[in-house]
Amino acid sequence: MISSYIYSSQTNDDIEVETLRDIQNIAKTENSKHNITGYLTYKKETFIQYIEGPDEEIQQLITNLKNDKRHNILKSIHFPPKTQRVFKGWSMRYIEYDELIEIGFHELLETVFFTVGNKIFDEDRVIEKLNQMLEKIATTQKHIK
Numbered sequence: 260m261i262s263s264y265i266y267s268s269q270t271n272d273d274i275e276v277e278t279l280r281d282i283q284n285i286a287k288t289e290n291s292k293h294n295i296t297g298y299l300t301y302k303k304e305t306f307i308q309y310i311e312g313p314d315e316e317i318q319q320l321i322t323n324l325k326n327d328k329r330h331n332i333l334k335s336i337h338f339p340p341k342t343q344r345v346f347k348g349w350s351m352r353y354i355e356y357d358e359l360i361e362i363g364f365h366e367l368l369e370t371v372f373f374t375v376g377n378k379i380f381d382e383d384r385v386i387e388k389l390n391q392m393l394e395k396i397a398t399t400q401k402h403i404k
Contacts, residue, residue: 261344263311264321265389266335270304271328279353286351295320296346298396302356306330309393311344338386345393359396 274282279301290296295312310320325332346352 260314260340260342261311262314262317263309263338263341263345264317264335265307265309265338265393266324266332268306268308268324268330268332270306270330273304274301283351283353288350290320291350293320296344296349296351298346298349298352298354300354300356300359305333309346311341311346314340336382336386336389338390345390345397349397354396 279299283299286299290310290312293312293316295310295316297308297310299306299308301307308324310317312320321335321337
């Protein structure tokens with residue numbers, strides 16, 4: 260089974276594109292060692308990241324992320340176990356926020372993600388919507404290496 264997790268976090272400072280690429284490269288190397296896949300996007304001091312992989316590895320990465328002093332996790336959802344990955348072969352892909360705007364998904368992803376606990380959708384419905392959007396992001400972005 261595949262464990263998956265999505266979170267948003269706020270950085271302590273605005274981050275330059277070069278630093279984002281460094282974060283992606285380090286995550287890509289480390290995630291491939293631990294059979295973790297996913298994507299990361301950033302906009303105005305806010306990250307949204309989705310990760311998936313073996314439960315033990317995901318739990319350790321979540322602990323590491325929560326202990327990382329460069330950011331504060333604002334919202335997170337741990338998905339029910341899955342039988343398949345959404346982002347096969349993406350040890351960590353950084354997707355420009357503008358790319359997600361072009362395909363029309365990121366603002367919708369933000370809207371659904373941030374409604375958890377606001378009684379617009381219950382958590383099961385939020386997870387269902389997030390899964391649909393993550394699948395569309397993966398399908399739309401799969402041609403990019």
